[in-house]
Amino acid sequence: MNVKLNRVLDEIKRTEDKIAAWQEHLEELNIRKNQLEDAEIIKSIRSMNLGSREMLAFLENIRSGAVPDLQGQPGEAARQEESVQIKEENNGEPEKAPAEREGREDEEND
Numbered sequence: 001m002n003v004k005l006n007r008v009l010d011e012i013k014r015t016e017d018k019i020a021a022w023q024e025h026l027e028e029l030n031i032r033k034n035q036l037e038d039a040e041i042i043k044s045i046r047s048m049n050l051g052s053r054e055m056l057a058f059l060e061n062i063r064s065g066a067v068p069d070l071q072g073q074p075g076e077a078a079r080q081e082e083s084v085q086i087k088e089e090n091n092g093e094p095e096k097a098p099a100e101r102e103g104r105e106d107e108e109n110d
Contacts (some may be wrong), residue, residue, distance in 0.1 A: 050058060063065055 045055065045059070048055070048058070
């Protein structure tokens, strides 16, 4: 078979493998994002210090789109402080790529 054709076919296979690996990585990141969002929602709801019936009514209002104004409710200052603290911790820096993803820049030059 033609040497150039073999090289192109090999490059196609490597590229498909890379795409599959990155798609898997993206899926894992989306799952992690959803888990962190869920944890944040739970933390926010629990910090409201509502009784069981109050919490159920509040959640029902959220589902129906009629969220009451909670300014001045217990836990409001804590939520605001927590929000500021999370922003300070994050500093807008992206997470480092997983170890198996590092060093892949040179693969493109193969």
